[in-house]
Amino acid sequence: MAHETGGRGSRMALTKAWIAVRLHEELGLNKREAKDLVEGFFEEMRRALEMGEQVKLSGFGNFDLRSKSRRPGRNPKTGEPIPITARRVVTFRPGQKLKARVESYAGSIEH
Amino acid sequence: MTKSELIESLARKQLQLGSKDIELAVKSMLEHMAHALSLGQRIEIRGFGSFSLHYRPARVGRNPKSGEPVSLPAKHVPHFKPGKQLRERVNGRQGQKKRQTVEPARPTRA
Numbered sequence: 001m002a003h004e005t006g007g008r009g010s011r012m013a014l015t016k017a018w019i020a021v022r023l024h025e026e027l028g029l030n031k032r033e034a035k036d037l038v039e040g041f042f043e044e045m046r047r048a049l050e051m052g053e054q055v056k057l058s059g060f061g062n063f064d065l066r067s068k069s070r071r072p073g074r075n076p077k078t079g080e081p082i083p084i085t086a087r088r089v090v091t092f093r094p095g096q097k098l099k100a101r102v103e104s105y106a107g108s109i110e111h
Numbered sequence: 112m113t114k115s116e117l118i119e120s121l122a123r124k125q126l127q128l129g130s131k132d133i134e135l136a137v138k139s140m141l142e143h144m145a146h147a148l149s150l151g152q153r154i155e156i157r158g159f160g161s162f163s164l165h166y167r168p169a170r171v172g173r174n175p176k177s178g179e180p181v182s183l184p185a186k187h188v189p190h191f192k193p194g195k196q197l198r199e200r201v202n203g204r205q206g207q208k209k210r211q212t213v214e215p216a217r218p219t220r221a
Contacts, residue, residue, distance in 0.1 A: 012152075013152065013153040013154060013155040013161070014143065014144065014147040014152055014153070014154040014155070015154075015155055015156070015157075016156055016157065019140055019143055019144075022139065022143055023136050023139060023140070026139060027132065027135055027136055027139065029128070029132065029136065033125075033127060033128060034136075036125065037121070037125060037128070037133065037136050038140065040121050040124060040125060041117070041121065041136075041137060041140055042156055042158065042159040044112070044117050044120050044121055045112075045117070045159070046158075046159060046196070046197055046200055046201075048112040048117075049197065049200070049201050050200040050201055050203075053112050054112070055112050055117070056112070056113050056114070057113075057114050057117075057141060058113070058114055059141065059145070060141045060144070060145060061189070061191075063191075065201065087202045088201050088202050088203065089193070089198070089201065089202070090160075090191075090193045090197060090198070090201050091191075092162075092189070092190075092191030094188065094189040097145075098145050098148065098189055099188065099189065101145055101148070101149040102148050102149055102164060102187050102188065102189050103186040103187060103188070104186075105148075105149060105150070105151045105164060105187045107150075107151050108151070
């Protein structure tokens with residue numbers, strides 16, 4: 001469990017490619033399978049959310065859907081008022097376990 | 112959709128891998144993601160979104176029962192920002208599910 005090592009440095013963001021490498025190394029999946037599985041995992045979640053279904057990953061968190069009604073907005077460049085249309089958005093609610101693991105992090109954050 | 116439903120659904124599609132392998136892989140992916148966040152590392156999944164930590168400064172809260180003040184230390188909380196493809200699909204622009212009115216080019220998220 002050390003994707004932060006291996007020459008990439010802890011400041012690199014975790015990506016699909018990197019997760020696939022780990023699956024290849026840890027579970028012996030071939031690279032193609034690992035890559036497809038990582039892609040499939042996120043695609044399944046997108047598909048469920050697209051169909052209006054909440055995604056609940058115990059130990060990690062829930063992806064919920066919220067409907068937002070139309071509201072006034074502005075073009076940030078010109079300041080011109082433009083209404084923001086009604087839309088459906090995804091929100092992530094981290095689970096207790098993930099919150100507890102992250103809470104104690106004391107270092108600086110990469111943005 | 113729960114984690115086990117996600118695993119079943121993937122197993123139906125990934126015919127070359129057994130459901131046991133898929134279950135292990137899904138758990139491993141989530142563990143890597145949680146671990147990365149616990150180290151303050153960002154997660155960037157193109158087409159899905161990014162996860163990062165947000166800082167919450169120390170504050171004085173209240174015990175909801177007794178009303179007594181409690182000092183709460185500073186902490187970090189996980190934050191998710193949906194990516195473009197996820198935003199668009201959920202909002203029904205590409206999906207067939209939902210009608211949509213015209214949308215401004217790049218609305219501010221104030």
